Amino acid sequence: MKxxxxxxxxxxxFINLLIKPIYLxxxxxxIQLLVGQSEYGFYVELLTFTLLFQAxxxxxxxxxxxxxxxxxxxxxxxFLSNLFGxxxxxxxxxxxxxxxxxxxxxxxxxxxxxxxxxxxxxxLIQFILFFRSLIAGAGFYKxxxxxxxxxxxxxxxxxxxxxxxxLFQKYVTIGFFVNLQTISLITCLMIALGIYLxxxxxxxxIQFDWNSSKKILVACLPFIxxxxxxxxxxxxxxxxxxxxxxxxxxxxxxxxxxxxxFDASSMISLSFGVFALAMFSKFHEDKKMITxxxxxxxxILLLISIGLAVFVFFNANWINQLLYHQxxxxxxxxxxxxxxxxxxxxxxxxxxxxxxxxxxxNKLAIIYFVMMVLNAxxxxxxxxxxxxxxASIALLITQIVVVVLMVYHTIDRLDNKLFLKFISQSLSFMxxxxxxxxxxxxxxxxxxxIVHFIISAMITLVLGVIFKLIDLTxxxxxxxxxxxx
Numbered sequence: 001m002k003x004x005x006x007x008x009x010x011x012x013x014f015i016n017l018l019i020k021p022i023y024l025x026x027x028x029x030x031i032q033l034l035v036g037q038s039e040y041g042f043y044v045e046l047l048t049f050t051l052l053f054q055a056x057x058x059x060x061x062x063x064x065x066x067x068x069x070x071x072x073x074x075x076x077x078x079f080l081s082n083l084f085g086x087x088x089x090x091x092x093x094x095x096x097x098x099x100x101x102x103x104x105x106x107x108x109x110x111x112x113x114x115x116x117x118x119x120x121x122x123x124l125i126q127f128i129l130f131f132r133s134l135i136a137g138a139g140f141y142k143x144x145x146x147x148x149x150x151x152x153x154x155x156x157x158x159x160x161x162x163x164x165x166x167l168f169q170k171y172v173t174i175g176f177f178v179n180l181q182t183i184s185l186i187t188c189l190m191i192a193l194g195i196y197l198x199x200x201x202x203x204x205x206i207q208f209d210w211n212s213s214k215k216i217l218v219a220c221l222p223f224i225x226x227x228x229x230x231x232x233x234x235x236x237x238x239x240x241x242x243x244x245x246x247x248x249x250x251x252x253x254x255x256x257x258x259x260x261x262f263d264a265s266s267m268i269s270l271s272f273g274v275f276a277l278a279m280f281s282k283f284h285e286d287k288k289m290i291t292x293x294x295x296x297x298x299x300i301l302l303l304i305s306i307g308l309a310v311f312v313f314f315n316a317n318w319i320n321q322l323l324y325h326q327x328x329x330x331x332x333x334x335x336x337x338x339x340x341x342x343x344x345x346x347x348x349x350x351x352x353x354x355x356x357x358x359x360x361x362n363k364l365a366i367i368y369f370v371m372m373v374l375n376a377x378x379x380x381x382x383x384x385x386x387x388x389x390x391a392s393i394a395l396l397i398t399q400i401v402v403v404v405l406m407v408y409h410t411i412d413r414l415d416n417k418l419f420l421k422f423i424s425q426s427l428s429f430m431x432x433x434x435x436x437x438x439x440x441x442x443x444x445x446x447x448x449x450i451v452h453f454i455i456s457a458m459i460t461l462v463l464g465v466i467f468k469l470i471d472l473t474x475x476x477x478x479x480x481x482x483x484x485x
Contacts, residue, residue, distance in 0.1 A: 011145050012271045013304070019149040023156055024264040029323060030163045034172050037253030041242075043174045044256045045249070046111060048238040050098060050118045051231050057094040057122055060223020061087060062129045063277060063356055064216075069137025070281035080134075080201070082216055085208035087130055091123045117178050124185035125151075131192040136278050138200050147195070148271055151188035155180060222361035226352075229368030233375040233398060237391040240379040245387060255388035257324055258334035265308055265342050266349075272297055273349030280357030290354070291415040295422045297350060299469040302426055305346040306433055307460035311453060312339040314441040318449035334392045341396040344403040351406035354413070363409050371402045429467040433460060 032040040061083060098119040102108045108115060128151065136144040159180045162168045197204070241255060242248035276297055283289040312319060316332040316339075324331070355364040375398040382390025411419070436459050441452065464470040 011142060012148070012275060013268060013300075015145055015149050015271075019153050019156070020267045021264045023152040024260050025323060027156055027159055027163060029260060031172070031174070031177050032253065032257070033324075034163070034169060035174055037257075038249045039174060041249040041252035041254075041256060042111075043114075044252055045238055045242045046108070046115055047118055048235045049108070050115065050122050051235050052239075053094060053097055053101075054122060054126070054231055055224050055228030056090055056097065057126050058129070058224070058227050060220040060225075060227050062126070062133045062223075063226070063361075064220045064223045065130065066133040066137050066274070066277055067281045067356060069134060070278045079212070079216075081205040081207040082209055082212045083130075084204060084206045086213050086216060087127070088206065089208060091126070095119050095123065114175060114178065117175075117182070121178065121181050121185055124182070124189055128185065128189050128192050131189075131196050134196055134200060135192070136274065139278075140195075140199060141275060141278065143195060143199070144274075145271070147188070147192055148274070150191065151184045154187050155184035158183060222365045223356075225365035226356075226361060226368055229365060229372045233368060233372035233402075234395075236372070236376060237379055237383075237394060240376075240383055241388060241391055244380075244383050251388045254328070254331060255334065255391055257320070258331055258338055258388070258392065260323075261312065261319070261335065262338045262342050262345075265305075265339075266345060268304060269301065269342075269346040269349045272301055272346075273353045276350050277353035277357055280354050287413060288415050288418075290358075290413060291418045294350065294354060294414065295418060298347070298422060298426075299464075301346050301350065302429065303460055303464050303469055305343045306430055307456060309339045309343050310434060310437045310460075311456040312336070314437060315449050315452055318452075322449065330387070330389060333389050337389070337392040337396050341392075341399045344399040348399065348403045348406060351403060351410055354410050355406060358410070358413050360409060364406070367402060367405045367409070370405075371398050374398055374401060425467050425469065429463055429469060432467075433463055436463075 035043075065083065095116070099112075099116060102112045102115045128147070132144050132147050135147070159177070162172055162176070162180075238252055238255070241251050245251050276293070279293050280290055283293075313336050316335040317327065320326055320328060320331045320335060352364060355361065375394055378394035378397055379391055382393050384390070386393065437456065440455060440459075461470070
């Protein structure tokens with residue numbers, strides 16, 4: 001089992017490092033440079049607006065279905081038919097609500113076509129996730145890993161000419177970019193549907209039996225709340241910046257620039273969380289197996305999150321000049337604080353998956369609600385005084401509190417001896433890692449950012465071996481085993 005976990009995690013890391021950073025920095029960043037900070041900032045605000053109502057579109061079906069099929073391999077076909085029916089009905093309700101609010105809003109009415117187009121794209125994304133939950137729940141982890149980045153890979157291929165060829169750049173607008181997103185999402189959805197029909201079920205039956213659907217909706221309610229509160233507490237900062245500041249669109253553009261690396265890094269953590277939910281759900285009653293799986297994933301995640309966060313913290317100015325050709329103290333400060341927040345954010349995906357797998361989604365929903373309120377209060381306090389930097393501070397505070405609460409509510413389901421040993425390893429690794437980086441970046445300041453990156457990676461890997469986050473003996477033993485699903 002451990003070999004299966006490590007193999008799939010390596011595949012997830014490879015795919016995410018290969019595809020998603022290319023999209024964020026090669027495509028999304030290029031769009032921002034072509035259309036300008038203000039127009040891109042308004043696009044981010046509209047996209048966030050559609051995400052705030054995504055709970056109606058998702059209904060928590062992704063996490064619920066993934067857990068259900070991981071724990072119940074032989075579900076009846078009527079159950080699945082009702083899932084399809086519920087999905088279609090609430091996708092229509094989501095689109096209707098977005099449309100009504102848009103036409104009643106003085107701020108958004110002039111952009112109604114773009115908003116509805118973004119909402120349609122969100123529906124496509126959720127249908128892709130829905131089929132992925134069925135595929136991962138059936139145990140096809142490698143297939144799900146590939147699907148996790150397929151839409152971005154397609155978008156990269158179809159948009160790269162328009163964004164980088166001088167003859168076509170003048171035609172690039174936000175609307176044009178959203179059209180390209182739609183094409184890539186439809187293509188990915190068709191592929192996911194084909195895989196589902198080929199590997200899991202050769203037919204799709206759609207029905208809506210109220211009694212059966214009611215049971216599903218009641219079971220999904222905590223997942224709906226989790227999804228909504230999670231989106232609200234992680235995305236509301238963009239809305240607050242747009243509403244509290246006179247130059248809100250410009251500040252949102254600056255904030256989006258700083259968040260891009262966080263989003264790119266979080267895609268790896270999120271993929272870990274999705275895979276963890278499937279694995280935790282399979283043996284949710286086995287305390288030792290849950291703990292070993294959690295620790296195996298946490299070790300890999302710790303190497304990534306600490307190594308990346310520390311490097312970015314000491315090289316924020318070099319990174320911003322490299323990506324955006326700007327020497328901005330505000331952008332540097334934002335990036336430093338946000339990437340510190342990436343460390344606890346990474347673990348919130350793992351422990352959130354653990355809470356759902358052991359059927360503590362009600363407590364998780366309450367945690368996210370508290371975090372939504374806390375994040376709103378922090379944004380109201382900090383943004384008027386510190387602008388987008390205030391939103392960065394609010395993000396850091398919220399992420400730290402949320403992961404502490406998650407650990408508190410799951411510690412009783414873990415093997416405390418193994419878990420405390422890992423905590424000791426982690427703290428020692430972090431302390432020595434930060435100390436060495438501080439010394440290097442203060443006494444070898446003349447070195448280039450690339451040299452610093454190589455040194456940083458070497459320090460992280462060597463310390464990982466020393467503190468047994470990378471256990472070479474264990475890896476040799478796992479290599480000899482034939483167990484990969």
